[in-house]
Amino acid sequence: MSEPGAGREERDRIVAELKELDRKIYPEDSSEKLPERKRDLLKDRFYEVLGEYSDRLPRMVLSKCPHCGAPLKRAFDPYGLDGPWWHASGICKIEEPAHCGHFQVLLGAVALHGREPLEVKENVQPGPDVPFVVPKLLELPKMVAVVSWISLASGDTALPIAYFSTEEIAPVMLHQPWCRKDYWFKTEEGGSSWSVANDLFDFELKPYLVTGQLKWVDLEE
Numbered sequence: 564m565s566e567p568g569a570g571r572e573e574r575d576r577i578v579a580e581l582k583e584l585d586r587k588i589y590p591e592d593s594s595e596k597l598p599e600r601k602r603d604l605l606k607d608r609f610y611e612v613l614g615e616y617s618d619r620l621p622r623m624v625l626s627k628c629p630h631c632g633a634p635l636k637r638a639f640d641p642y643g644l645d646g647p648w649w650h651a652s653g654i655c656k657i658e659e660p661a662h663c664g665h666f667q668v669l670l671g672a673v674a675l676h677g678r679e680p681l682e683v684k685e686n687v688q689p690g691p692d693v694p695f696v697v698p699k700l701l702e703l704p705k706m707v708a709v710v711s712w713i714s715l716a717s718g719d720t721a722l723p724i725a726y727f728s729t730e731e732i733a734p735v736m737l738h739q740p741w742c743r744k745d746y747w748f749k750t751e752e753g754g755s756s757w758s759v760a761n762d763l764f765d766f767e768l769k770p771y772l773v774t775g776q777l778k779w780v781d782l783e784e
């Protein structure tokens with residue numbers, strides 16, 4: 564399977580350092596507020612460590628293209644929802660591996676199996692507890708959604724839901740990715756812009772499985 568291998572300890576150390584820096588930069592007790600110069604230095608350090616976290620995240624196979632069979636590899640944090648990868652703020656600058664030309668956008672869900680994620684202190688939007696599709700995305704030409712599943716260290720199950728099409732789709736037509744509040748895209752004029760999709764989710768998957776617009780893929784096969 565797409566086992567990230569070693570790296571858990573390193574990742575936990577980095578996440579702990581980020582939490583500690585965050586506590587110092589934004590103390591709960593205002594009497595502990597640091598002088599501005601000191602805070603600026605800690606902020607610089609925070610972004611340095613955050614870069615290390617992003618670079619060291621495992622690049623895991625999260626899906627498989629239904630059109631050409633290429634695995635979809637993405638940076639992912641399988642070690643816990645307390646990692647900044649999961650934070651809705653989207654502060655990680657991630658260099659993603661190359662993917663086939665059919666990949667459009669990655670959404671997802673996380674089944675907590677009744678667990679309360681007490682480790683999460685930041686704003687995290689890991690998605691619903693069960694898989695879903697966005698019908699508006701499936702109305703785009705030749706679009707197919709692929710659901711897979713990955714066991715997380717916490718016992719939760721992550722459910723990546725990747726969208727692929729053989730047609731060229733204008734990025735503005737897509738959706739904010741997994742865990743993010745908005746999505747950024749290049750405009751036709753070459754600039755960049757952002758949007759927030761507010762499309763309905765459909766949890767009734769069977770009709771889409773019947774038409775072939777939705778597929779389950781076992782990543783271990």
Ligand SMILES: [Zn+2]
Nearest residue numbers: 628631663665
């Ligand atoms: Zn492909």
Ligand SMILES: [Zn+2]
Nearest residue numbers: 674675676677
């Ligand atoms: Zn469950």
